Amino acid sequence: MLAAVFKGNGVLSVEEVPMPEIRDPKDVLIKVRAASICGSDLHILKVPPAQYGAPGTIMGHEFYGEVAEIGPEVTEFEVGEYVVVDNILKCHTCIDCKTGHDNLCLNAKIFGQTLPGGYAQYCVIPEAQLYHMPKDVPSWYAAQTEPLACVMNGMSKINATPDKKVLVYGAGPIGLIYTRVLKLYGVKNLAVAEMSPYRREYAEKCGAEFTVDPSKDNVKEVLQEKWGSGCDIAIDAVGVGSIFGEAVELLNGGGTLLIVGQNANAVSEVKPATIVRNELTVKGMYCSHNTFPTAIKLLQNPELGLEKFLTNKVELKDILTGIEALKKQEACRVVVYPNGFC
């Protein structure tokens, strides 16, 4: 079968690999229908990497497909059904797993990063990692379940009521999903800070009240002018170190900064006194946390409007074209089809 394999050193290679086989009686063989290219994938493909991926691994962690074969002890799924994959395989024994933080599992293995993922025609996933996906959800939409589940984990950490003023840093796929979900929550005072003019346009299409270019605009002055104050909630969906320090200076008293962008090499300069003086809360958010069911339900809400930033659909053989477009910031959301467009 065809797969996109991480070779280390920023190299992703599209090549023929052996078909995966069911080994455990609870395994499910999935024929992948669609997979999204994530910012994390670009981080893994950086030199030096900004996120870990094990060389030799088939990448792709945001994907769904059709059950092609089931192990003898699989009880919840049948051949022909559509399923979406929770990409984090937990150990269930470490301190984080035992204290209700299993998304932070110390021994986690991740499909598409350290275990074979969805940039392949087929993959084998344990039954316990799967959720049912209704067949009427469009394929590229179903491939947004994992990032939407991550966003819903983040939403559970901020009290984004309609009266709040919210600033989202970054109009990549995650920033734009936050933008759409915040709109759905009724947030009207919603700004997006983004350096790429191309992506600012998509932020506006997604319903941002206004956008700012943090490389040129004085964000604090713009917020003052538009809102008469700073923001109540800032969401860092970029993960460059400078945003931490900048964002805390923009928050109103009692405000919250949620950091979701992950870059292993980022370092920040922050004034702790600002956090003290304004009683700010700084939170991190990592992956999904029991939020797949919420995300699957939300995907079926016609108001969600994630199609507003779907820019590219590519077949698996052309995945590198999609990745290049994302690197050049000439694409927002790229969806990969390993078994032909569907």
Ligand SMILES: [Zn+2]
């Ligand atoms: Zn992702």
Ligand SMILES: [Zn+2]
């Ligand atoms: Zn664990």
